[in-house]
Amino acid sequence: MTKQTETRDRVLELIDRLTVGQAIPSERQLSVDFGVSRLTVRAALDELVREGHLIRRRGSGTFVSEPKIAQELTMTSFTEDMRRRGMRPTSQTIDLRVVPAGARLGRFLNVSPSEPTVVAKRLRLADGETMAIETLHVPNALVPGLTGKDLELQSFYELLSERYGITIAGGIQQIEPTVTNEEESEALGVPLHSPAFLFERTSRSSDGKTVEFVRSIYRGDRYVLVSELTPQTPRTGVPVLTVRDDGRVY
Amino acid sequence: MTKQTETRDRVLELIDRLTVGQAIPSERQLSVDFGVSRLTVRAALDELVREGHLIRRRGSGTFVSEPKIAQELTMTSFTEDMRRRGMRPTSQTIDLRVVPAGARLGRFLNVSPSEPTVVAKRLRLADGETMAIETLHVPNALVPGLTGKDLELQSFYELLSERYGITIAGGIQQIEPTVTNEEESEALGVPLHSPAFLFERTSRSSDGKTVEFVRSIYRGDRYVLVSELTPQTPRTGVPVLTVRDDGRVY
DNA sequence: TCGGAGTGCTGGTATTGACCACTTGGCGCC
DNA sequence: GGCGCCAAGTGGTCAATACCAGCACTCCGA
Numbered sequence: 001m002t003k004q005t006e007t008r009d010r011v012l013e014l015i016d017r018l019t020v021g022q023a024i025p026s027e028r029q030l031s032v033d034f035g036v037s038r039l040t041v042r043a044a045l046d047e048l049v050r051e052g053h054l055i056r057r058r059g060s061g062t063f064v065s066e067p068k069i070a071q072e073l074t075m076t077s078f079t080e081d082m083r084r085r086g087m088r089p090t091s092q093t094i095d096l097r098v099v100p101a102g103a104r105l106g107r108f109l110n111v112s113p114s115e116p117t118v119v120a121k122r123l124r125l126a127d128g129e130t131m132a133i134e135t136l137h138v139p140n141a142l143v144p145g146l147t148g149k150d151l152e153l154q155s156f157y158e159l160l161s162e163r164y165g166i167t168i169a170g171g172i173q174q175i176e177p178t179v180t181n182e183e184e185s186e187a188l189g190v191p192l193h194s195p196a197f198l199f200e201r202t203s204r205s206s207d208g209k210t211v212e213f214v215r216s217i218y219r220g221d222r223y224v225l226v227s228e229l230t231p232q233t234p235r236t237g238v239p240v241l242t243v244r245d246d247g248r249v250y
Numbered sequence: 251m252t253k254q255t256e257t258r259d260r261v262l263e264l265i266d267r268l269t270v271g272q273a274i275p276s277e278r279q280l281s282v283d284f285g286v287s288r289l290t291v292r293a294a295l296d297e298l299v300r301e302g303h304l305i306r307r308r309g310s311g312t313f314v315s316e317p318k319i320a321q322e323l324t325m326t327s328f329t330e331d332m333r334r335r336g337m338r339p340t341s342q343t344i345d346l347r348v349v350p351a352g353a354r355l356g357r358f359l360n361v362s363p364s365e366p367t368v369v370a371k372r373l374r375l376a377d378g379e380t381m382a383i384e385t386l387h388v389p390n391a392l393v394p395g396l397t398g399k400d401l402e403l404q405s406f407y408e409l410l411s412e413r414y415g416i417t418i419a420g421g422i423q424q425i426e427p428t429v430t431n432e433e434e435s436e437a438l439g440v441p442l443h444s445p446a447f448l449f450e451r452t453s454r455s456s457d458g459k460t461v462e463f464v465r466s467i468y469r470g471d472r473y474v475l476v477s478e479l480t481p482q483t484p485r486t487g488v489p490v491l492t493v494r495d496d497g498r499v500y
Numbered sequence: 501t502c503g504g505a506g507t508g509c510t511g512g513t514a515t516t517g518a519c520c521a522c523t524t525g526g527c528g529c530c
Numbered sequence: 531g532g533c534g535c536c537a538a539g540t541g542g543t544c545a546a547t548a549c550c551a552g553c554a555c556t557c558c559g560a
C-alpha cells in the first residue's frame with residue numbers, strides 16, 4: 001500500500017461524507033492532515049479527478065463532482081455488470097462440452113486447432129428476466145474439471161481466480177448490431193429477428209495468454225450503450241452498458 | 251506552453267522517429283537533454299503512457315507501444331471520424347426544413363414545443379460509399395440562414411464554430427441495435443431490415459445550452475464498435491467507431 | 501563451460517521548497 | 531451605499547534530491 005493509494009482511499013472516504021458540489025480541504029491542508037507531501041496528495045487527487053469523482057477549480061478549490069452518468073467500462077463480467085446496477089444476475093447453463101478448438105477458434109485463443117476446448121452456452125438473466133445468451137470458449141487445459149453447474153454458482157471470473165488462479169489482465173471487445181436467429185429468439189423469449197447487440201470478447205491473463213473467447217447476444221430492447229462525449233481534450237469517452245428498465249432511459 | 255507540454259511534444263517527435271518496441275532514452279537522460287526536471291519528464295510520459303503511445307517497464311526502460319487499437323472516442327463529428335481513418339467523408343442533404351420542435355424534440359433540445367427548429371436529413375458517405383443516414387435537429391435561432399448546401403461543404407461542427415461562434419462542449423450519446431426500415435434501406439443501399447446501429451446524440455455548447463439532437467442510422471455491415479477493456483484499475487475503457495473495411499477487422 | 505552473485509542501470513515513490521495564475525472576499529475609498 | 535482594488539488562499543507547475551524495487555548484464559568462481 002503506497003502512500004498515494006492510501007491517500008486516495010482516505011480522500012474517497014471524505015467524499016462519501018460530503019455531498020455533490022461541496023469542497024474538499026485544500027491540497028496543502030490534506031498534506032498536513034495525512035502527513036504526506038503535497039505532491040503525493042496531488043497524485044492521488046489527479047487519479048480521482050480522472051475518474052470523475054472530483055473537479056478542480058484553480059484559485060477556488062477541489063469539489064465533489066456529479067456522479068458520472070457513464071461509468072467506466074472496466075473489465076466486467078456479466079455478473080459484476082448486473083450487480084453494479086442493483087440487479088440480481090443469474091445464469092443457466094444450457095450446454096457444456098469439450099471439443100477440438102478448430103481453425104477459427106484456435107486462432108482466437110492462440111492454440112492448436114486440435115486443442116481440447118470447453119464450449120459452454122449460457123443464458124444470462126437479470127432479476128429473473130432473460131438478458132443475454134452467451135457462448136464461452138476456454139482451452140480445457142486452463143479449467144480442468146469445469147462443469148455446467150460451476151458456471152451457475154458464481155461469476156466465471158471469480159471462478160477463474162479462486163479455483164484456477166487465473167486473473168484477467170485485459171481484453172478487447174467488439175460490438176456489432178445484429179438480429180436474433182431462431183435459437184436465440186427462443187432462448188431469450190423475443191420475436192425472431194429482434195435487434196440485438198453482438199459482443200465478441202477476447203480476454204488475456206496477466207501472463208499474456210489468451211484465456212477466453214466469448215460471444216454474447218444481448219437483447220436490444222433491454223440493453224443500451226451510453227457514452228458520454230467530451231471534446232478535444234483527451235479526457236475519456238466512457239461508455240457503459242445501461243439496462244433499459246422500462247421503455248427509455250434518458 | 252508549459253514545459254510539460256513542450257516535453258510531451260518533443261517526446262512525441264522522438265517516438266515518430268522510432269519503431270514499435272524500441273526504447274526511448276531514460277527519464278533521467280531526457281531530463282538532462284531537455285533541461286527540465288525528471289518530475290516534468292515523468293508527468294509528460296505519464297500522459298503519453300495513458301494515451302497508449304508508450305509502455306513503461308520498471309528496471310528496463312520505456313518503450314514505444316503498439317498503436318492503440320482503440321483510440322479515444324472524443325466529441326467527433328462524422329467528418330472528423332472518417333478523416334481520422336483516412337477516408338474521405340462527404341454528405342448529401344436529402345431534406346432540410348424548419349418546423350416547430352414539438353413535444354418530444356422540444357424536451358430534448360430544452361426549448362418550447364413551438365420553437366422553430368431546423369430538421370435536416372443527410373446521407374453520410376465515406377469514400378463514396380453510404381455509411382449512415384443522419385437526422386439533425388437544431389433550434390433555428392442558433393443557426394439562422396442554414397441551407398442544405400452549407401451542410402455538404404464542411405463539417406457541421408466547423409460551421410457552428412466558424413459562422414455561428416458556437417463550440418460544442420460535450421454531449422451524451424446512446425447506442426442501440428436496430429434494423430433498417432424501408433426508407434433507410436433504400437437510402438443506404440442495403441436490404442430491408444438489415445442490422446444497424448442507432449445513435450442518438452445530444453450536444454451542448456460551452457454555455458450549457460443544448461445545441462443539437464442527432465439521430466443516426468449506421469450500417470451494421472460497415473461499422474463496428476471496438477472497446478479495449480482494462481480490469482480493476484480505473485484506467486480508461488476506450489471505445490471507438492471502427493470502419494469495417496472488408497469482412498472483418500481483428 | 502556454466503551458473504550465480506554483484507552491480508549499475510531502469511522506472512516508482514516520496515519529500516521539500518518555491519513561484520505562478522487565478523479566484524474570492526473583504527476593506528477602504530469615493 | 532456602491533465600486534474598485536488588493537491580499538490571502540487555491541490549484542498548476544517546476545526544481546532538486548533521495549531512496550526503493552526490478553531487470554539485465556558482467557564477471558568471477560566452481
